[in-house]
Amino acid sequence: MPGSIRASGWGEAMARTIETVAEEIRSPSPGAMLRRRIFGHYGLVFGIAVLTIIVLIALFAPLLTSHDPYTQDLMARMKPPFWMAGHDPDHLLGTDHLGRDYLARLLYGARISLAIGAVAALISGLIGTAMGVAAGYFGGKVDLVVTFLINVRLAMPVVLVALAVVAILGGSLEVVIVVLGLLLWDRFAVVMRSSVMQVRDLEYVNAAKAIGCSVPRIVLSEIMPNVLNNLIVVATLEMAHAILLEAALSFLGLGVQPPTPSWGLMISEGKQMMLFEPWLIAIPGVALFILVLAINLLGDGLRDVTAPENRG
């Protein structure tokens, strides 16, 4: 009670100091404010929750189903999923045209999508960040060269080039990951270039230069921590991009090859029978949609939370 403090004979200045200190204690810490922003952002909470569930499913797939995603059972082909008549309680989501358990293929398929998304985003992130940081930090000729390379990359049709290269090298999980990683660095380079440009002339960077820090040290310990939030946002969005592209390549028959349980491949195999059994394409399609939705909401949410002024 400020009034009672004043009344009890304390000096006016003293009372004001106590009030300021109390106000500081009462106001939330930066960490608490960040937590409040995160949990107040429904999209972000949804994204984190769903993505965590999918990662857990991918990690513990063998514990969640007793079926093997590769084992064929020609006696039990095309069993319908649980909501349709004539389903088999042993195969909750039915079986495909080779009698493989659809639930097992769906659960193991999460591993393929997540691995492709994560590793492709990592490769393209390393390439794009190196190029973008170099362009943003050094400017001048380096910037000209990097900007030119970004322009060349943007001009090339991603799907077409990826399809052609995978067709030449032969489709496999590793080839698809590397090809996507080598193609999707453009947004990393664009965003890193402009965010590094914004911080490279700030006082603390100049201070580090003045005390004689080496370039790698300035970049790693002065610049990178301040552009990291942008990097993470781009990484999530590119991960979603890579997952969608893998699905499209596998759907067109020039990505991950059978019998790998890729969701894109499952849709491609189900396409032959979608006339009579539309659930064959509905199940993997919905899984793909939910995964990409969760990653996108996570990325959008992180952008809103780390830079509330950029909300748009």
Add this chain to the structure above:
Amino acid sequence: MLAFALKRLGLAVLVTLTVSLVSFSLLFMSGDPASAIAGENASATDIEAIRTLYGFDRPFLVQYTDWLFSALRGDFGQSYYFKLPVADLIADRLSTTMLLGICGISFALLTAVPLGVAAAVRPNSFIDRLALFLSVMGQAMPSFWFGLVLIVIFSINLGLLPPSGSSSWKNFVMPTVVLGYYAMPAIMRLTRAGMLEVLNADYIRTARAKGASEWRVMFKHALRNAVVPVVSLAAVQMGFMLGGSIVVESIFALHGAGYLAWESIARNDLPTVQALILIFSLFYIVFTFLSDLANAWLDPRIRVG
């Protein structure tokens, strides 16, 4: 303005040359193109004959410049599979893809711009939520899957639209929706953000203060300024869409250049693939070049900067 245009033109030519070099090198990634053409059962003499016939025994740079100069004259060589000149093949198919691209971008603009404007005028209203919902859905939905879902609903269950082919306008309805919905979210978000920014500007308050009607304020004063970045995004999206038409055309068996690309990739028809990569890139380069010029003309600051 002329200096700016020339600088941009020079850059566009350089980008085109680099893309052509990359797309030509693709042929050599497989190691030996001659044995790839000859097939698995070919004898060594057959492979040797093909090597001399197609000129694969010459140095890489000689082959590249040769290909480039022929390409400049409009000659992309013979298709290995179709046994026809690649240029004729592509010219035959390009109109379908162009039509699809124009329909797709029109669909995207006609849905995204009104939605974006309506969302910006009433933030957090129902229409704003709807616009956000549609754009989040559009970004997460795999376009090939969306196409299949449309086929199941409109061709199989309702029997309203043909699932494949390119004979009538009905064949273009679903591909247009799929391709347009792919480009819609980015355009919608940019229109909304641009309108929100512009609506807070001083000249909008001035326009309202002098008694201009709300419609006039929106369309004459606000949208005109918010639409500038949308024009360049639409150009970029148009370029991406033509490249993305390969997926849509293969789902709906629409015989355009994208379908041709898929066919020739699946059949190892490298001259056609090289030419298509170059042509799709060229579309992107021309669209962005034109939109750069349009923006510089609309906004003098770009010319100087």
